[in-house]
Amino acid sequence: xxxxxxxxxxxxxxxxxxxxxxxxxxxxxxxxxxxxxxxxxxxxxxxxxxxxxxxxxxxxxxxxxxxxxxxxxxxxxxxxxxxxxxxxxxxxxxxxxxxxxxxxxxxxxxxxxxxxxxxxxxxxxxxxxxxxxxxxxxxxxxxxxxxxxxxxxxxxxxxxxxxxxxxxxxxxxxxxxxxxxxxx
Numbered sequence: 001x002x003x004x005x006x007x008x009x010x011x012x013x014x015x016x017x018x019x020x021x022x023x024x025x026x027x028x029x030x031x032x033x034x035x036x037x038x039x040x041x042x043x044x045x046x047x048x049x050x051x052x053x054x055x056x057x058x059x060x061x062x063x064x065x066x067x068x069x070x071x072x073x074x075x076x077x078x079x080x081x082x083x084x085x086x087x088x089x090x091x092x093x094x095x096x097x098x099x100x101x102x103x104x105x106x107x108x109x110x111x112x113x114x115x116x117x118x119x120x121x122x123x124x125x126x127x128x129x130x131x132x133x134x135x136x137x138x139x140x141x142x143x144x145x146x147x148x149x150x151x152x153x154x155x156x157x158x159x160x161x162x163x164x165x166x167x168x169x170x171x172x173x174x175x176x177x178x179x180x181x182x183x184x
Contacts, residue, residue: 139170
């Protein structure tokens with residue numbers, strides 16, 4: 001294993017080469033960051049096919065914007081920001097249709113009637129899908145994916161307080177839309 005300083009030096013060299021248009025450096029960065037970018041996008045859009053397309057689009061845009069990339073900055077954060085913008089645009093285009101919840105019960109601790117659980121899951125998914133895209137992304141990442149607020153803030157390009165505000169507003173809207181659900 002290479003010492004950290006040498007590894008950092010290699011990364012900076014690779015980022016410099018990428019910014020200068022070196023396709024080999026870009027391919028190496030693509031291999032390194034493809035999984036994390038896809039993982040981030042799928043947490044937001046909740047659709048595998050769309051996440052695959054948006055991952056490719058993220059790297060396409062990164063390649064086209066390489067001259068504006070500052071090699072002294074975090075490449076991962078830069079990619080995540082591009083991916084977040086594309087994911088938010090996807091949510092705007094998609095609208096309320098297509099939002100899905102992860103597998104598992106709405107309330108795993110209390111077994112329920114499958115018909116009622118299915119209706120409840122559908123109502124929650126519909127309510128999440130109807131949120132404005134910025135609130136939907138923050139709420140999905142925080143409430144469903146349980147991502148740390150700092151990571152959400154970095155990915156969405158807002159402050160931690162901005163994430164908290166969006167999640168709070170989303171929860172208020174969700175409570176209003178779902179007040180008929182009782183979890184007694």
